[in-house]
Amino acid sequence: MPDTKDSTNGLENRDPLFHARGLTKVYHPSGEIEVRALDGVDLDLFESELVVLLGASGSGKSTLLNILGGLDIPTDGTLDYRGESLTDADERTLTLFRRDTVGFVFQFYNLIPSLTARENVALITDIARNPMAPEEALALVGLEDRLDHFPAQLSGGEQQRVAIARAIAKRPDVLLCDEPTGALDVKTGITVLEAIARVNEDLGTLAMIITHNAAIADMAGRVIHLSAGHITEIHTNTERRPASTLVW
Amino acid sequence: MRPLDLKLLRDLRTMKGQMLAISLVMACGLTMMIMARGLIVSLETERDRYYAENRFADVFSDLVRAPNSLRSRLMEISGAGTVETRVTGHAILDIPGMDDIAEAILVSIPDERPQQLNILHILQGRLPEHAGRNEIVISKAFADAHGFRPGDTIQATMYGNREELYISGTAMSPEFVYELPPGAFVPDNKRYGVFWMNERELANAFNMDGAFNNVVMTLAPGGNVEAVKAEMDRILRPYGGQISYDRSEQASAQWVETEIEGLRAFALAFPIIFLSVAAFMTSAALTRLVRLQREQIAQLKAFGYSSTAIGIHYFKFTLAAVIAATVMGGVGGLWAGRGIVILYEPFFQFPSLTFRPDYPAVLIGLVASAGAAFLGVLNSVRQAVKLPPAEAMRPEPPAEFKPSRIEALGLQNLVSPAFRMALRNLERKPWQGLFTALGLAMATAIPIVPGAMRDGMNYMMDFQWRLAQRQDVTLGLIEPGSYASFTAMRNLPGVLHAEPFRAVSARIGHGHHERRISLSGLPQDGQLNRLLDADANQIPLPLSGVLLSEKLAEVLDVKPGGTVRLEVQEGRRPVFDIVVAGTITDFADIGAYMDIDALRRLMREGDTVSGAHLTLDSAQWAPFLASAREAPQIGAIVRTRAARESFDETMAELIVIAHTIYFGFAAVLAFGVIYNGARIALSERTRDLATLRVLGYTQREVAGVLIGELALLTLLAILPGLFIGTQLAAAILEAASTETTRFPLVLTGRTYATAVLIVLASSILSFAIVSRRIHKLDLIGVLKARE
Structure with missing residues (x-):
């Protein structure tokens, strides 16, 4: 597959959604020890693109996603979203940012067990500014028949698709997916990836998938390789493979 | 370790x-x-x-007058132990610097031998010794209230004669542990005391030489109290004997028992x-x-x-x-x-x-x-x-959930997902919810008790001494007097309005129930000592027949329209059957009331009065009091508001203490129950709550979800709590009530609101403390781990 190293594939002429420079995150798990989870990351992310962030366990990819998603703040460096700084944002600003802008999909779904599929989605549509109906969001991920099922009554793939519906129901500008297929078998994983790809195409959402599964990279527009807190490589797929054709 | x-x-x-x-x-x-x-x-x-x-003593009796020779007959009663005959009387006191009425009950002690019953516990000084010097021992509480010490003197009007009494000592008596003025339910040690005096001197002062008007006795081992009382009644009846009573009805002992x-x-x-x-x-x-x-x-x-x-x-x-x-x-x-x-x-x-x-x-x-x-x-x-x-x-x-039953009613569209989470959690753990609600209901119930006690006492005071008894002062004559004595009372300085009354002591009986009471005759158009129904409306006095205190009708087991037997213990001692025309509401003492002229006809007397109810010009209080004290006929002066004032003086601090204790304990209960419940909920739902924070819920919104379930339980607990509190207050007031003092159950919005406020405030404080932990939720960690 032809690669273009360190290229933004013509995107550089547009204003980025995320603009990160020298992004650094240092943890001090105990006294003297210092862990540099991110170490001077420069990165621009653009509207409507589908990005896969590849890296091994401990490479810093979750830290990067958490900072992009407003769950964490960097120790050093700057991060802007649409020109607004997230670097020094307070708790309230970050909460509003997550609420209005970001959709999250997690490895372990994080659904509320006491609420049905529809209600888990309604949890978000209740507080979002311009949401779609929960039923519409669930239809987008192919769960229109499972509206009133509780998480315990759904399979893992179905639960993850509820989580995607929950993430997209607010029509977010950014969809951040942390190992969305990590707990799923291949077949189920593909249906989940298809759902993410559909949202990216239909709604024009910036979708970022972090994974250690290199096979998933083929469906991305751009693939970012992270290792030991550094971006080691960014390449652009000239041809994106549909999720349904992926194999791992 | x-x-x-x-x-x-x-x-x-x-x-x-x-x-x-x-x-x-x-x-x-x-x-x-x-x-x-x-x-x-x-x-x-x-x-x-x-x-x-x-x-x-075990058995007590009052009578009008019997010769000392009767004592030997009383000693022969089978089952009787020690018998002591005594003289008791009543004195109006004139205490320098006290611009109010003070009274004392006088009780005789034997002259030449030690007391055998109700033996005084001398605290200061000694028993009376010098004959002819009017030596008295006074109750410690009264002495303390006025700062009296042995050697001091007190001016007293006894049986119309002004005397100087010399204090030889202070003492306590098992008979007056709870030193209660007649008709009151809290001691009033400034206005009421007990004096003990040598028998001969006291008899002399009350024109009782060679006679007695009070008997106390112990039971011999194995003596039957009912049989002894019956025999004593039989012996004393010709001498104006009241119904004898045992410790269970003796005022002081009864109050000690009620407290216990x-x-x-x-x-x-x-x-x-x-x-x-x-x-x-x-x-x-x-x-x-x-x-x-x-x-x-x-x-x-x-x-x-x-x-x-x-x-x-x-x-x-x-x-x-x-x-x-x-x-x-x-x-x-x-x-x-x-x-x-x-x-x-x-x-x-x-x-x-x-x-x-x-x-x-x-x-x-x-x-x-x-x-x-x-x-x-x-x-x-x-x-x-x-x-x-x-x-x-x-x-x-993972926990299985299902739609809650309330939602089956089709209400799901009315409530938010957060509220539904609360409902479903409750349905999944109904026992935990039930016990939490029960704890909160108890916390709501507890503060109602002191509120109901305070309001009940206030209502009783207000009803009894403002609405019913509108006179400022009641004067009692030493002996029943003619209309002229009423005129004399009406003409005392400062009197605005006067109404006569005739009161006789009597036994009232119905079936096998019998009580000793005061039978009062009141004027038809009386506006001072009013008889009221439960709603405080005046009940017109029937021209014939008698009105009874509700409690009296209850203990006699008689209804309006029934007939009771009255045996008057004074004058001609008429005995008659009379129709109960109705009942009146009152809270202190039990009594019977009839038209004053009807009573006089039964007594075969003319315009006889026992005393008068008066309203006064308050500016004239001092001259009124001075003249009333001087008047030889007047044996008792009762200021209506004194009962209220002494209650306020004595009980105010206690009521504050009771409120503090009950409120404090209720607050601890509500706080503890909510805190525990919230910590458990937080622990159970850390993952859900952190997820909501990640998804963009603010801290306040997440706190709302956490609190939802407990808030729902708190609200559900309030109504049952108010109900339980009402029942609890009713039971406690019932336990505190005696036949002669009845505390009504009065529940005001203020009491209920206070209870609700205490529970809500403690709950909110508890929520606030637990909610602070939401700030510390580990948003990232929770996403990494499977539950």
Whole structure:
């Protein structure tokens, strides 16, 4: 597959959604020890693109996603979203940012067990500014028949698709997916990836998938390789493979 | 220290808030139990010792007048022990610098031999000695209220004669432990005292030479109290004998018993409430802990720890709470008990009332609370140790939920997802919800008790001494007088309006029920001493027939339209049957009322009066009082508002203390229950709540979700709580009421609102403290781990 190293594939002429420079995150798990989870990351992310962030366990990819998603703040460096700084944002600003802008999909779904599929989605549509109906969001991920099922009554793939519906129901500008297929078998994983790809195409959402599964990279527009807190490589797929054709 | 005990200490440290909440609720129950049981033992011990050592009589009787020779007949009554005949009388006092009426009851002591019954406990000075000097011993409470000491003198009007009384000593008597003015229900030591005087001098002052008007006696071993009373009544009847009574009806002894009964109820009800709520709280907290530590338990078992060792380890958590509660409850109970014994001083005149802890009861309370708490955790510990280690190492299967039943009614569209989470959690754990609600209901109920007591007493005061008795002063004549004496009273300085009354002492009977009462004749158009119905509307006085206090009709078991037998103990002593025309509402004493002229006709007398009700020009109070004291015919001056004032003076502090105790305990209960529930909910739903924060819910919104369930329970608990509180207050007021003092149940919006406010405020405080933990939720960590 032809690669273009360190290229933004013509995107550089547009204003980025995320603009990160020298992004650094240092943890001090105990006294003297210092862990540099991110170490001077420069990165621009653009509207409507589908990005896969590849890296091994401990490479810093979750830290990067958490900072992009407003769950964490960097120790050093700057991060802007649409020109607004997230670097020094307070708790309230970050909460509003997550609420209005970001959709999250997690490895372990994080659904509320006491609420049905529809209600888990309604949890978000209740507080979002311009949401779609929960039923519409669930239809987008192919769960229109499972509206009133509780998480315990759904399979893992179905639960993850509820989580995607929950993430997209607010029509977010950014969809951040942390190992969305990590707990799923291949077949189920593909249906989940298809759902993410559909949202990216239909709604024009910036979708970022972090994974250690290199096979998933083929469906991305751009693939970012992270290792030991550094971006080691960014390449652009000239041809994106549909999720349904992926194999791992 | 063994590793498991180290784990215990560290786990206790992380759960210290919850353990403290549990211990506090438990400590409240133990405090009340230790305090109340100790007070019961203290009162009973001192009462028994005092009554026995000072030979408190068993049977009592009043009569009009009998010759001293009758004493030997009384001594021959089968079953009678020691008999003492006495003279009693009443004096109006003139105390320098006191711009109010003070009275004393005078009781004779034998002249030439020591007292045999109701022996005085002399505190200062000595018994009266010098004949002809009007020496008296006065009650300690009265002496203290005025600063009187042996050697001082008091001016008194006795039987119309002004005398100077010389104080030879101060004393207490088992007969007057609760020194109550007639018709009142709190002591009034400034305005009312007890004086003891040598018999001959007292008889002389009251024109009772060679006679007596009061009998006290003990029972011989094996003597039958009912038989003795009946025989005594038979002997005394020709001498104007009232119905004799035993200790159970003797005013002072009755109030001591009422207090002990009240404490007994208190010592049972409140510890049960608090200790059972604490047991439930322990159970809920430990169940959650065991669930959280499921994998640790599995590991311990895999390492070879026995189920028993692990079971004991979790029981030690309960033990820690019980120990903390015992220390706090023990200190609190002893402190409160000692404090309340001091508060008893103005009410109960005992020679040496000290707080005596009831150690056996404390032990029982401790064992009960520990036992209840152990039982509460037994089930969860058993389940935890029962699992094979391999299975226990896997996390518990996810919780199954279903739509709540309320939603089946089609209300789901009306409520938010957060509210639905609360509903479904409640339906999944109905017992936990029920017990939490019950704890909160109890917390709502408790503050209603002091409010109802205060309002009941106020209502009673207001009804009795403002709405019913509108006179400023009631004057009583020494002997019934003619219309001229009424005119004399009406013409005293400052009198604005006067109404005569005729009062005779009488026995009233219906079937086998009999009571001694005052039968009052009132004028038809009277506006001062009014007879009222329950709504405080004046009841017109019937021209024939008699009106009875509701309570009197109840104890006689007679209804309006029925007939009662009246035996008047004065004058011609007429005996007649009369129709009960109706009942009146009153709260103090029991009485019968009729038209004054109808009574006079039955007594075959003309315009006779016993006294007058007066309204006064308050500016003329001093000259009025001076003239009334000087008037030889006047034997009693009663100021209507004095009852209210003495109540306010004596009870105000007590009511504040009672409110503080009840409010404090209710607040601890509500706070503890909510805190425990919220901590458990937070622990159970950390993952859900962190997820909501990640998804963009603000801290406040997440707190709302956490609180939803408990807020719902709080709201659900309020109405049942108000109901339970009402029942509790009714039961306590009923227990505090006697035949002669009846506390009405009055519940105001203020009482209910206060109860609700206390529970809401404690709950909100509790929520606020737990909500602070939402700030500390680990948003990232929760996304990384599977539950």
